[in-house]
Amino acid sequence: MTETTDSQRPNQQQVQDWNGALGERWTTNQDSLDALLQPYGDATLMAARLQPGERVIDIGCGCGATTLAAAATVGRGGAALGVDVSAIMLERARERAHNTANPARFAEADASIAMLEGGPFDAMISRFGVMFFEHPTAAFSNLIKMLRPGGRLAFVCWRAMAENIWMTLPLDAARPALPPVAPSIPDAPGPFAFARRERVANILADAGFSEIEITPQDVMMTLAAGASPAEAAALAVTRSVQMGPLAAALRDQPAEARTAALALVQAKLESVATPSGVVLPAATWIVTARKATP
Numbered sequence: 305m306t307e308t309t310d311s312q313r314p315n316q317q318q319v320q321d322w323n324g325a326l327g328e329r330w331t332t333n334q335d336s337l338d339a340l341l342q343p344y345g346d347a348t349l350m351a352a353r354l355q356p357g358e359r360v361i362d363i364g365c366g367c368g369a370t371t372l373a374a375a376a377t378v379g380r381g382g383a384a385l386g387v388d389v390s391a392i393m394l395e396r397a398r399e400r401a402h403n404t405a406n407p408a409r410f411a412e413a414d415a416s417i418a419m420l421e422g423g424p425f426d427a428m429i430s431r432f433g434v435m436f437f438e439h440p441t442a443a444f445s446n447l448i449k450m451l452r453p454g455g456r457l458a459f460v461c462w463r464a465m466a467e468n469i470w471m472t473l474p475l476d477a478a479r480p481a482l483p484p485v486a487p488s489i490p491d492a493p494g495p496f497a498f499a500r501r502e503r504v505a506n507i508l509a510d511a512g513f514s515e516i517e518i519t520p521q522d523v524m525m526t527l528a529a530g531a532s533p534a535e536a537a538a539l540a541v542t543r544s545v546q547m548g549p550l551a552a553a554l555r556d557q558p559a560e561a562r563t564a565a566l567a568l569v570q571a572k573l574e575s576v577a578t579p580s581g582v583v584l585p586a587a588t589w590i591v592t593a594r595k596a597t598p
């Protein structure tokens with residue numbers, strides 16, 4: 305991996321967050337989050353069309369679910385390398401690979417500036433791991449260098465928060481118990497940075513990608529199932545505070561406000577629960593692109 309000086313290091317806030325409470329929350333709740341996000345990883349892997357023997361990088365791999373799945377597809381004749389800035393999440397990823405004798409490997413690095421060993425790679429994948437770059441065009445200009453000519457990119461990212469009812473419904477229910485929640489800054493690094501299709505297309509084109517396809521994927525997300533609406537809602541509340549804007553809004557709130565907010569969320573989610581559980585619309589883009597052959 306190439307060395308960088310301090311003045312070249314972007315994304316320091318993200319590095320701090322994902323090595324702090326945010327990364328800890330994702331690691332502690334890894335099983336639950338993986339269950340929730342599995343359909344998105346599956347869709348990404350399908351879009352990447354990985355073949356046995358290929359070499360693949362998983363950008364922002366976190367606790368490694370999609371890297372492990374990619375390694376199982378490319379096999380021991382290929383290579384799957386997960387890259388992430390979060391030491392705690394990578395520790396969990398390595399532990400999982402070790403426990404299952406999975407050949408996936410992991411590197412702690414900022415994907416926007418790292419030049420990872422073992423390339424050129426046939427493909428790059430990411431499940432919700434590419435929306436956090438301070439300088440996205442520079443980041444993808446760096447990433448494309450690690451692909452072979454003809455190499456593929458496939459990732460999933462959230463569309464606008466307003467289209468993701470599984471996130472807005474719990475947040476809106478909690479609002480009366482919380483101080484005003486600051487609206488997110490459009491395009492800022494974070495879960496919704498790639499909400500605008502045109503922006504994603506421009507970033508990838510400016511970085512040198514071709515054959516860019518950005519396809520909406522609308523899924524009814526099962527936030528939680530349960531024996532009764534109350535039980536499903538209780539689990540859905542737990543999940544709502546594991547990731548997403550409600551989790552962020554509750555951070556640093558006093559216990560009293562948290563308790564009041566969670567009671568409102570429980571009531572709301574119970575009111576929308578069906579016999580199948582708490583099932584709400586979720587909206588993503590599935591993005592694919594290619595590095596042109598000369």
Ligand SMILES: C[S@@+](CC[C@H](N)C(=O)[O-])C[C@H]1O[C@@H](n2cnc3c(N)ncnc32)[C@H](O)[C@@H]1O
Pocket residue numbers: 315318322341363364365366367368369387388389390393413414415416430431432433434436437
């Ligand atoms: C929303 S989580 C997704 C994690 C994982 N892909 C999953 O689906 O479970 C975003 C991940 O991106 C990682 N990340 C953020 N900025 C990064 C960067 N510049 N380079 C590498 N990883 C980054 C975070 O540490 C975090 O693990």
